[in-house]
Amino acid sequence: MDMNQYLTMFIDESNDHLQSLNENMLQLESNPNDLGIVQVIFRSAHTLKGMAATMGFEDLASLTHQMENVLDLVRNDKLKMQDSIFDTLFKSLDALESMVQDITEGGDGKADVSAIVAALQAIERGEIIAPSSTATGTPSATVSTGITLDEFQFSVLDQSISEGHKVVYIQVALREDCQLKAVRAYMVFEALERSGEIVKTYPDVQDMEQGNFEREFLLYYITQKDVEDIKGQILGVSEVESATVVQLDHETLQQMVLESAAALAAPALEPVQATSSVTKLSELEAQPVKEAKATPRANTGGNPSRTIRxxxxxxxxxxxxxxxxxxxxxxxxxxxMESKNQELTDTVEHMSRVSSDLQNIVLKLRMVPVDTVFNRFPRMVRDLAKTLDKKIDLIITGADTELDRTVIDEIGDPLVHLLRNSADHGVEPIADRIAAGKPETGTVHLRAFHSGNNVFIEIEDDGRGIYRDNILKNALKKGVVTESEAANMTDEEVNQLLFAPGFSTAEKISDVSGRGVGLDVVKSKIVALGGNVTIYSTPGKGTNFSVQLPLTLSIIAAMLIRMGSEKYAIPLSSIVETAIIRRGQVKTVHGSRMVHFRESLIPLISLSRLFEITDFDEEREEETEIVVIRKGDRLAAIAIDDFIGQSEIVIKNLGKYLPTIQGISGATILGDGQVALIIDANAFIK
Structure with a gap:
């Protein structure tokens, strides 16, 4: 076996272990005292460390070794898990995934993991350093905060220092007899925001608005004002007892971020002169996100594996x-059929039966459970909930539902956008949910199931729902629709405006949403896969995004038709029914040709005109055969020359040498050797 084969095995097994680590870490976050899960996590980390060391990936092995040390303390009951430790371990997993991805792309897997290793070592040592209660000016090496910063917040502060702004850490203490803590905190914020920007507070703003904090609160602040001026502003607010204002540089900012992780990582040690807000950080941080019931991946031993890669x-x-x-x-x-030779016919019929069975096996080999896509979402939703200061349960059902690999490869990104949309726009902040009489924890259901020759994937939340007026207001503002069009739109048509390019209902641009990119990409990607997405929503109750996808994109059942001397194929999944109409049944409405279908008028599309087929024109025929096609709930009729029959066809791409042809999704080779173009019914219905 050559080195490339060893490397391929390493990458495959590393990805398996990283996925297992993520899944079991989420399980442990829901059950932090379950040492059985810790044992499974420890074994995965230990195996990953050994593989990385064997292959010579030192940074990967070093980081995994340090994770192993922390987990060893936990499994021996020498360290209790808490939010800050989970956050550090999850950041470690992110770094490991980045390194494995780099190796997959041909890199050497090197990365600067010194900051994460230092945080893990601080957790292992049980160190904690309290913030200073008296210092002003430049901090000493022992200053630490109780605030944890994410990568985005840290980069904002660090870049502000580079651009010449002053970044300061502020600790405010209210008097013991203060009766209106939330009001005084608001007054401090208001005073500070007149001359700068507050980047991060502890506790968070929602907790302080409700008075859920002790006498003290902490914050990071960007300004151009001097330290003494800032301190004077704060002390000018009634019932403020003291204010600590510390200006930071690049080095001290980095050190404070590292030490805050260490300060939150040692429950066994009592902090020296620590503020009450720091000691209660683990109680006030967001609750962990739950996921669907799953069992940790343990090494059962005994039974040999019956699968191969x-x-x-x-x-x-x-x-x-x-x-x-x-x-x-x-x-x-x-x-x-043409030869009328019975022996040949019998042999061909037998071969057809055998090849049909072979076809089923080949298609099943390509079918992959959607779990391969779903398994990364619990971690993603957990991180989103923390970023948005929300509590969200992600419940997954139907993860064993299978889809063709080509569909699986393409559906991941659209589902990410829909989940982020549900977490950001759907599920309300905790205070709003409580005010609406809902549980403070929002629920997002991610489910998959088969229906006929399709797979449905639904993302449903119990959030605020979609309000027609809000969508139309934004659509009118962005010029997506006119006022006359808006007045005549159904609720379903209004909901579909969410998929318009550049449309967004976010009031503020953030790293989660509001940049006008997302749902339009979702719609175009799903339509390109031959699927459809529908929105169902009840204002105040929640929203359901239902994605319909074909089981496979390689072999499909189709109706073969003839147009003059040319042949075409229409996928059966797009056909409602076929019929024959007379010339007198065709109506002209506002310049468009329409036909009656089940007590409604639907547009009649002429393929001979669209594709410039010169040897057929349905207008010269007294009777015309039509195919009624659908896209979602919308219908249209295609006028054709003749039906050839139903057949299973193999989809072939047109290739990169031909330009994209509207209305054509590919081609197939027929039994007589001719090439038939495959009609994309979705392109004809707008």
């Missing part, structure tokens, strides 16, 4: 070979 490219080659076999089978069936 197969390179995806080999499955693609197998699929292509079978596609050629399917084309030859159809050709043989046609030749047997």
């Amino acid at each position: 197969v390179d995806i490219e080999r499955l693609d080659v197998l699929m292509n070979l079978f596609s050629e076999l399917l084309i030859d089978r159809v050709r043989l069936e046609q030749l047997a």
